[in-house]
Amino acid sequence: MPSTPALSTVAEHARRADADRTLATAVVAELTSAGLARHFVPRRWGGAEGEFSALLDEVADLAEACTSAAWVGMLWAAHGRFAALLPEEGQREIWGTTPDVRISAALMPPAGRAEPADGGWRVTGTWECVSGIGSAQWVLVAAPEAQGVRVFAVPAEAVEVLDTWDATGLRGTGSHTAVVRDAFVPHHLSVPLAELLRGGDTPGLARCHSVPAQLAGGLMFCAPALGAARRALALWSAWAAGKAPGSGRPHHDSAAVRETLALASAHIDAAGLLLRRAARRADTEPVGAALVAGNQRDAAVAARLLADAVDRLFRTGGAHLRDGSGDLNRLWRDVHTVASHGVLRLEPVAAAYASATLAADAPARSSAASRSR
Known part of the structure; x- marks a missing residue:
């Protein structure tokens, strides 16, 4: 968990990050020192090979200070997990000096092109919405080549950044456009995208590197929204405890205010419970289609609960609170903005969940039906 000074620094710069559309240098330094980038880095390179549960708590705490900082820190951790599936020589090139290497990524959808070259590939392309690109030291990009889609690790100095990020939310993430022009990427800095998403299968591989990306992707993406919603509730509660102008009576004398408190706080608590269960599953339970689909469902439903909660708080708060x-x-x-991410969209997640659970239950239902005849 980040130290109090780190959280204080992040919180101090939250408004500035929103206005500047990027994280301050001091915030980048604090997040790096807090160990976000090394969270999933293999221990042989000095990393933590950490758990998803610990990352959920850390990112949610950070998001109470600044959602954008939490989002970028979460992605540094997630991308370190992906880079751990590169060949060992590639891992050494990235982490041979320090495990605290900041990695941005643009994997979905694949873009650009990769052409075979002696010892590797020549990679060219443009990738949008690359969070934290301005402070990245390496960038993972996915591009098609003759044998399929591969992920390529490109050093930041070979990437041009176009200032294109001007979204409604998560403005401080600096999710600008990355451009790579005919960069040479050796074999040891590349891995097939399908292998990266599936997870590694080398004997003795740490749990965090062997599970499929979809098992924990949704809960990691949702973690910043959990912390942001908790902070929104704290701000709103301070307002609700105060007195209304003119009447001098507490805002919570209103039945609507009390109802908002009950529903919003319950939704935020429920979302936290869903995410914590999903993280525990990702850390410990046997992986199967139903487990993956269940985690995806929980993350998407949690995102919807959190969005509903902040909607209620925003509508009920006074004019000054909505400034x-x-x-x-x-x-x-x-x-x-977090809840609108494709990973957290309920419609495709619900389809995957129905397919995994109803198909898995079909033989049992058929057998039970036969016995009842």
Whole structure:
């Protein structure tokens, strides 16, 4: 968990990050020192080979200070997990000096092209929405080549950054466009995308590197929204405990305010429970299609609960609380931006969950039906 000074620094720069559309140098330094980038790095390179449960707590705590900082830190951890599936020589090139290497990525959808070259590939392309690209030291990009889609690790100095990020929420993530022009990538800095998403199968591989990306992807993406919603509730509660202008009576004398408190706090608590269960599953339970689908469902439902909670808080809060430059406004925008991410969309997740669970239960239902005749 980040130290109090680190959280204080992150919180101090939250408004500035939203306005500047990037994280301050001091925030990048604090996040790096806190160990986000090394969370899933293999121990042989000095990393933590950490658990998803610990990352969920750390990212949610960070998001109470700044959602954008939490989002970028979460992705540094996630991308370190992906880079751990590169050949060992490639891992050594990235982490041979330090495990605290900041890695951005643009994997879905694949873009650009990769052409065979002596000892590797020549990679060219443009990838949008690359979070934290301005402070990255390496960038993972996915591009098609003759045998399929591969992921290529490119040093930051070979990547041009186009200032294109101007979204409603998560503005401080600096998710600009990355351009690579005919960069040479050796074999040891590349891995098939399908292998990266499936997880490694080398004997003795750490749990965090062997599970499929979809098992934990949703809960990691949702973690910043959990912290942001908790902070929004704290701000709103301070307002609700205060007195209304004119009447001098507490805002919570209103039945609507009390109902908002009950529902919003319950939704945020429920989302936290769903994410914590999903993280525990990702850390410990045998992996199968039903487990993956269940985790995807829990993350998507948690995102919807969190968006509903901040909606209620935003609608019920007073005019000053909804000020355009205020913290509640920023948190509301951030949570909705997180919830709109493709990984957290409920419709495809619900389809996958129905397919995995109903198909798995079909033989048992058929057998039970036969016995009842």
